[in-house]
Amino acid sequence: MAVLVECVPNFSEGSNLEKVAKIIAPFNSTQGVKLLDYSSDRDHNRTVVTVMGEPKSVKNAMIEAAGIALQEIDLRCHQGEHPRMGAVDVVPFIPIQNYTMEEAVVLARETAQDLASRYDLPIFLYEKAATQPARENLANIRKGEFEGMSEKLLLPEWKPDFGPDSIHPSAGVTAVGARMPLVAYNINLNTDNLEIANQIARCIRHISGGLRYCKAMGVELKERNIVQVSINMTDYTKTALYRVFEMVRFEA
Numbered sequence: 001m002a003v004l005v006e007c008v009p010n011f012s013e014g015s016n017l018e019k020v021a022k023i024i025a026p027f028n029s030t031q032g033v034k035l036l037d038y039s040s041d042r043d044h045n046r047t048v049v050t051v052m053g054e055p056k057s058v059k060n061a062m063i064e065a066a067g068i069a070l071q072e073i074d075l076r077c078h079q080g081e082h083p084r085m086g087a088v089d090v091v092p093f094i095p096i097q098n099y100t101m102e103e104a105v106v107l108a109r110e111t112a113q114d115l116a117s118r119y120d121l122p123i124f125l126y127e128k129a130a131t132q133p134a135r136e137n138l139a140n141i142r143k144g145e146f147e148g149m150s151e152k153l154l155l156p157e158w159k160p161d162f163g164p165d166s167i168h169p170s171a172g173v174t175a176v177g178a179r180m181p182l183v184a185y186n187i188n189l190n191t192d193n194l195e196i197a198n199q200i201a202r203c204i205r206h207i208s209g210g211l212r213y214c215k216a217m218g219v220e221l222k223e224r225n226i227v228q229v230s231i232n233m234t235d236y237t238k239t240a241l242y243r244v245f246e247m248v249r250f251e252a
Contacts, residue, residue: 002054066174123162
């Protein structure tokens, strides 16, 4: 049976679809790689891509796509509702078939090293590939976002795992890791009050005393005149999505 790994890179561009098309082109043209899906959101100003294939081919396509993203995205003039620290914000690898988590960690670290050396890009390793406990949680790395990252990198404990010790001027920093499948679950609310969404997010997310394996934040969808509770479930096998939905409905 084939060896398969999934990669779900997040790019900080969701408004200009011509740019998005350029960025994802390597995933369509690289042999041994299948573009499964991509979703661009104008409010988030972010595109999430899902690809699968032979590990080395996926890695090569990812590195090529990152180079295009660095040419097309300038975070100095980027605005969007989703927190971001890099033009290529996050690159997770997920083992799918005949491929272990340990092998995915090796692939993540090799990809991180190549991205750093080729593009002079600071790279943090996260989740299963993290080099220290404080970096396992992506939110810890992303805290401060692009605007605060220059100052953050001055701290010894936030020295990047690969690449320079200062941010890329237009592309920021990137997190690369290995993890199990993550479920992105967004629940729209019939209101435009962002504070309501933020309060619900605080109630349900684990870091605030809520559900285990649940990350959440409130997001304003200006074009639709509503707000959303944006949720990431890092282990859907341990906390059921229905339980999350019922808790959001109760709090709302």
